[in-house]
Amino acid sequence: MPPLTPPADGSSPLLEAHGLERRFGNTRAVRGVDITVRGGELVAVFGPNGAGKTTLLRMLGGLVRPTSGRVAVKGRDLKSSDPEVRRPIGLLSHQSFLYDDLTAAENLAFTARIYGLAEPRGAALESLAAIGLEHKAHQPVRSLSRGMVQRVALARALLAEPEILLLDEPFTGLDAPAARHIQDVLTSRRSKGLGAVVVSHQFAEVWDIASHMMVMIEGAVIRRESPPPPLGSFLPEYESLLRE
Numbered sequence: 225m226p227p228l229t230p231p232a233d234g235s236s237p238l239l240e241a242h243g244l245e246r247r248f249g250n251t252r253a254v255r256g257v258d259i260t261v262r263g264g265e266l267v268a269v270f271g272p273n274g275a276g277k278t279t280l281l282r283m284l285g286g287l288v289r290p291t292s293g294r295v296a297v298k299g300r301d302l303k304s305s306d307p308e309v310r311r312p313i314g315l316l317s318h319q320s321f322l323y324d325d326l327t328a329a330e331n332l333a334f335t336a337r338i339y340g341l342a343e344p345r346g347a348a349l350e351s352l353a354a355i356g357l358e359h360k361a362h363q364p365v366r367s368l369s370r371g372m373v374q375r376v377a378l379a380r381a382l383l384a385e386p387e388i389l390l391l392d393e394p395f396t397g398l399d400a401p402a403a404r405h406i407q408d409v410l411t412s413r414r415s416k417g418l419g420a421v422v423v424s425h426q427f428a429e430v431w432d433i434a435s436h437m438m439v440m441i442e443g444a445v446i447r448r449e450s451p452p453p454p455l456g457s458f459l460p461e462y463e464s465l466l467r468e
């Protein structure tokens with residue numbers, strides 16, 4: 225199937241979705257959303273509870289089937305049965321996908337084996353170091369704080385250096401130093417030409433590291449801008465968008 229956007233320079237966007245819709249019964253959770261992510265871009269998706277952000281992210285990650293519309297990963301339709309199409313995607317959703325009884329390092333080494341990485345234990349420890357949790361590597365996940373579990377889950381999503389990282393509320397429950405660590409990881413990924421979509425209802429943590437921002441309300445994108453405008457001037461505008 226041809227890419228949605230014919231590449232001008234021979235390369236397709238990392239991720240591209242067109243006309244994405246998702247209904248749950250009578251609820252139109254996502255209504256006709258387009259999104260494009262190229263190398264080095266971080267698209268921040270904001271909006272109030274129930275705006276459709278999680279549903280959008282899960283469609284981009286192939287976890288929820290769109291009612292209509294298409295998602296292409298590096299020019300290939302995500303609907304394809306070829307598992308290679310999904311391989312460039314790393315996803316952090318609401319579930320951590322971690323085993324409580326295993327240590328952080330054991331969890332990540334287990335995932336690294338599933339990914340077929342050459343040095344599962346080394347990759348696990350490296351990934352934990354990248355998010356600043358190497359000192360917790362050998363503790364069972366059940367003994368970690370909520371914020372730490374969130375960071376181990378992020379380390380899991382980062383394990384195979386995915387070209388496209390999809391994060392759902394990655395800053396929830398994190399203290400300021402932990403949030404900064406994740407901001408640094410995301411900024412460094414941008415400089416390596418990797419792409420990301422970050423869903424959040426918290427502006428401050430994501431604003432300065434985003435290349436693009438979009439706001440969803442009731443399933444639709446009602447505002448997008450690149451680069452994001454100054455946050456101080458945008459917040460009053462956002463408040464009035466919510467009141468409309």
Ligand code: ADP
Nearest residue numbers: 248251253271272273274275276277278279280
């Ligand atoms: P957000 O992430 O912005 O809070 P969601 O994508 O979680 O929004 O939800 C958007 C709408 O879709 C909400 O009305 C929600 O109740 C509904 N919804 C989401 N998932 C389901 C589901 N699995 N079944 C039924 N309704 C759902």
